[in-house]
Amino acid sequence: xxxxxxxxxxxxxLGVGHLARASRIASALAADSFDVTVITGGSxxxxxxxxxxxxxALPILLAGNAGFSGLADEKGNPVGDDxxxxxxDLLLEAFRATRPDIVIIEAFPFGRRQMRFELLPLLDAxxxxxxxxxxxxxxxxxxxxxxxxxxxxxxxxxVRTHFDHVLVHGDPSFVTLPxxxxxxxxxxxxxxxxxxVAGPSPVEPSEVFDIVVSAGGGAxxxxxIRSALEAARRSTFRGSWCLITGPNLPESDFAALSKDxxxxxxxxxxxxxxxxxxxxxxxxISQAGYNTVCDILRAQCRxxxxxxxxxxxxxxxxxxTRLEALGLTFALPENGLxxxxxxxxxxxxxxxxxxxxxxxxxxxxERTAKVLRSLLSS
Numbered sequence: 120x121x122x123x124x125x126x127x128x129x130x131x132x133l134g135v136g137h138l139a140r141a142s143r144i145a146s147a148l149a150a151d152s153f154d155v156t157v158i159t160g161g162s163x164x165x166x167x168x169x170x171x172x173x174x175x176a177l178p179i180l181l182a183g184n185a186g187f188s189g190l191a192d193e194k195g196n197p198v199g200d201d202x203x204x205x206x207x208d209l210l211l212e213a214f215r216a217t218r219p220d221i222v223i224i225e226a227f228p229f230g231r232r233q234m235r236f237e238l239l240p241l242l243d244a245x246x247x248x249x250x251x252x253x254x255x256x257x258x259x260x261x262x263x264x265x266x267x268x269x270x271x272x273x274x275x276x277x278v279r280t281h282f283d284h285v286l287v288h289g290d291p292s293f294v295t296l297p298x299x300x301x302x303x304x305x306x307x308x309x310x311x312x313x314x315x316v317a318g319p320s321p322v323e324p325s326e327v328f329d330i331v332v333s334a335g336g337g338a339x340x341x342x343x344i345r346s347a348l349e350a351a352r353r354s355t356f357r358g359s360w361c362l363i364t365g366p367n368l369p370e371s372d373f374a375a376l377s378k379d380x381x382x383x384x385x386x387x388x389x390x391x392x393x394x395x396x397x398x399x400x401x402x403x404i405s406q407a408g409y410n411t412v413c414d415i416l417r418a419q420c421r422x423x424x425x426x427x428x429x430x431x432x433x434x435x436x437x438x439x440t441r442l443e444a445l446g447l448t449f450a451l452p453e454n455g456l457x458x459x460x461x462x463x464x465x466x467x468x469x470x471x472x473x474x475x476x477x478x479x480x481x482x483x484x485e486r487t488a489k490v491l492r493s494l495l496s497s
Contacts, residue, residue, distance in 0.1 A: 123220045125223060126217050127155060127223045131161035132233070140259065140288065142168040142169050146168075150488070153488065156219070164336075166391060175213050178202065180234075255283060259409045261298070278306045286490065287313065288314070311490055317481035320417060321397065326396070332344065333405045339427055347458075348362060348380060348384065349457075350465060358401065360384045361400075362380075412442065417481055419473065422448045423449045424450050
């Protein structure tokens with residue numbers, strides 16, 4: 120029997136979180152003998168989606184700004200109809216050439232409405248294929264709150280009409296889909312919780328820093344890095360700091376930060392061993408993105424979370440608040456963050472013992488593979 124074929128679509132527009140989570144899932148599927156093709160459509164990120172899966176890169180699309188308004192090409196220029204038509208056609212060609220047994224679409228229709236120009240035709244192509252592949256959407260545990268009327272109803276309609284299941288990559292003991300998607304009850308029979316998609320337990324670090332500061336992909340973390348750099352300069356704590364700006368921080372900003380870094384601070388763009396650095400650290404300071412938080416939970420280190428809230432984003436605030444309520448982190452507001460506030464938080468966090476062991480399920484990637492196996496045999 121041939122390996123079941125999976126066609127996995129993921130579009131990251133600003134940060135790299137969606138791509139990182141999808142890559143972890145794709146690797147777990149490959150390890151379970153699935154033939155996985157990952158379709159990407161954002162900026163190229165070294166190491167993703169991984170060497171153990173096939174990948175097809177569509178022409179790059181990015182968010183026009185931090186509020187996800189509009190679409191731009193890799194140079195930041197608005198895209199026109201010809202560009203979008205070309206992308207759609209390339210996606211459909213890849214789908215037909217793969218002839219998958221399972222299609223996974225990351226985020227849509229709960230998010231990525233900007234991509235309807237190519238995803239709605241993909242849904243039609245899936246329905247027309249014989250035999251029809253199973254179709255699943257893959258979403259994180261906490262969704263962005265929708266304020267525009269009719270959006271949730273549209274999502275429910277698409278799920279009911281086209282999707283066999285909704286994979287929620289979260290632990291229902293921490294948060295459930297109805298907590299951030301009020302109409303989840305209307306699709307309750309399609310929802311499957313997989314657990315959080317964390318990486319494996321990290322190995323011992325090859326290099327140890329006392330405080331590790333990270334800004335995710337770096338597109339929106341400049342203020343956090345600046346505040347941390349100044350806090351490191353002022354702090355009475357004289358241990359070592361590692362500031363990871365992310366690959367998407369503009370080069371001019373990185374150069375300016377580098378000139379101001381004191382001797383106990385290492386400023387770098389990216390560390391592939393980030394989970395191991397957390398294992399060896401006394402404290403992590405970061406935004407509250409899904410993947411970073413999973414790495415923190417796996418390492419069980421002290422942490423300060425500064426959730427990203429620009430453009431009306433709510434997801435990271437919900438995550439940080441709930442983790443703080445469990446005693447697993449300190450949460451600070453992004454708005455008004457400065458070195459004084461961060462320095463005081465560092466002192467308070469270091470004065471506390473490491474968080475106690477938690478019981479959150481972090482094995483979502485492996486469980487997703489088991490779920491897909493069971494769906495194919497049913």
